[in-house]
Amino acid sequence: MSLVRLVYFSRNRLDASRGALADRVTEILSASVANNQRADISGGLVFSAEWFAQVLEGDRIAVVETFARIQRDARHGDVSTIECRLADTRRFGFWWMAAAGWSPQNAALFRQYCGSETFTPCRLDGDAACDLIAAVLHHQMNTPAQSTAPHWLSAWRNPDAKTAAPRSRIVTAA
Numbered sequence: 001m002s003l004v005r006l007v008y009f010s011r012n013r014l015d016a017s018r019g020a021l022a023d024r025v026t027e028i029l030s031a032s033v034a035n036n037q038r039a040d041i042s043g044g045l046v047f048s049a050e051w052f053a054q055v056l057e058g059d060r061i062a063v064v065e066t067f068a069r070i071q072r073d074a075r076h077g078d079v080s081t082i083e084c085r086l087a088d089t090r091r092f093g094f095w096w097m098a099a100a101g102w103s104p105q106n107a108a109l110f111r112q113y114c115g116s117e118t119f120t121p122c123r124l125d126g127d128a129a130c131d132l133i134a135a136v137l138h139h140q141m142n143t144p145a146q147s148t149a150p151h152w153l154s155a156w157r158n159p160d161a162k163t164a165a166p167r168s169r170i171v172t173a174a
């Protein structure tokens with residue numbers, strides 16, 4: 001198998017009101033997890049009301065086929081590939097897919113990687129996009145529950161990761 005990692009960003013065309021956005025992302029995640037599990041694709045997704053950035057990793061053919069479906073999806077648009085390259089190991093092997101949204105609680109991470117507290121993925125190269133997605137997902141996984149917590153949903157690919165991350169949790173409410 002040739003392992004590849006593909007990173008892209010796109011414009012969010014989902015309903016931007018907060019509760020609705022969380023529900024719509026949950027729908028995307030449900031289908032993604034089922035499909036990615038079948039295709040042995042791992043990855044992560046970060047979103048705001050304006051943007052998505054996603055990393056997909058797995059066998060080259062499986063990733064190309066999945067990305068072709070994703071590009072046709074009307075729930076987002078202006079899909080721009082940041083990078084697609086061969087990888088030695090999976091960086092997001094914990095999850096079939098996990099998603100977290102921008103929030104005031106994690107805005108500092110966006111400032112660190114995007115140069116502003118808003119999510120501006122067009123400024124990111126492949127490494128920075130992967131670093132941001134990993135940082136936001138790990139921050140969310142380890143943040144105690146708050147009423148203002150951003151949307152967070154994951155499905156573990158590696159069950160050991162659950163015990164390796166003692167404060168991890170799965171929350172689907174926005």
Ligand SMILES: Cc1cc2nc3c(=O)[nH]c(=O)nc-3n(C[C@H](O)[C@H](O)[C@H](O)COP(=O)(O)O)c2cc1C
Pocket residue numbers: 028031032033035036043045052054056066069070071072073075076097
């Ligand atoms: C931002 C975004 C990310 C998505 N990520 C994935 C993904 O990781 N895997 C996947 O199979 N589908 C993903 N989808 C959904 C696909 O576009 C498509 O709707 C789905 O794969 C169709 O699956 P189905 O034929 O089983 O209904 C994503 C869609 C959007 C808008």
